Amino acid sequence: MLVPNVSAGLPQPDLARLEQLKELSRRLEFRFRDYRLYDLALTHSSYSNEPGSHRMNNQRLEYFGDSIIGFIVNEHLFLDYKLSEGQMARIKSAAVSEKSLASAARALRFGAYLRMSKGERKSGGSRRPSNLADAFEAFVAAIYIDRGMKQARQFVVGMLDSRLRNLSQSGRALDPKSALQELVQKQFRTHPVYELVSQEGPDHKREFVYRVVIDSREIARGMGSSRKRAERQAAIRALDLLRE
Structure with a gap:
């Protein structure tokens, strides 16, 4: 061992x-x-x-x-x-x-x-x-x-x-936050901002909610067991909406 x-x-x-x-x-x-x-x-x-x-x-x-x-x-x-x-x-x-x-x-x-x-x-x-x-x-x-x-x-x-x-082998940005950054810069000539909406639960089971904002407008929200995971989920949802 x-x-x-x-x-x-x-x-x-x-x-x-x-x-x-x-x-x-x-x-x-x-x-x-x-x-x-x-x-x-x-x-x-x-x-x-x-x-x-x-x-x-x-x-x-x-x-x-x-x-x-x-x-x-x-x-x-x-x-x-x-x-x-x-x-x-x-x-x-x-x-x-x-x-x-x-x-x-x-x-x-x-x-x-x-x-x-x-x-x-x-x-x-x-x-x-x-x-x-x-x-x-x-x-x-x-x-x-x-x-x-x-x-x-x-x-x-x-x-x-x-x-x-x-x-x-993919030519795309692989990390959702990087992909969103590239898309927002290209389409809106600005950058996405991630803001904490809430965090709940005890220390061992914390749940975070983050929103992604573009030009002062909320685009999507994400939830996760850490800040990083919540931001990533928000980026994924924002990408889906913007690509539509």
């Missing part, structure tokens, strides 16, 4: 959960050494409210995994693609977006493995893009801690390489 103290305080998964994680390990075709890490990576913050649950969730792993994925994607783009700095930045932004990571988690059927409260699951939490993207980030952190960078790199590149290739 790369970081032996990380899982020291984690409880062992019960037998039913252990069998579920073993099935995932077999399906992914690589061996989990410390099942506690993968159990934690697939535990949503709402699960802390369930009777008999441990009070730990995947938020710290998600934070760590975000950095690991960003490094791996940047390294892959730098070594394997002949792209400018701006192109790499736009491709990386699109590849590690909530939409992209949620799609990868969906392909892995992570929704079926996510532990969450009954209320969260009933409200569609196992299909919610933010929850799936967070689980993917946390899972990558678990792989890194359990198996090291080589295995984490193989996993991330294996899941995202097809998307990276598609993005690198």
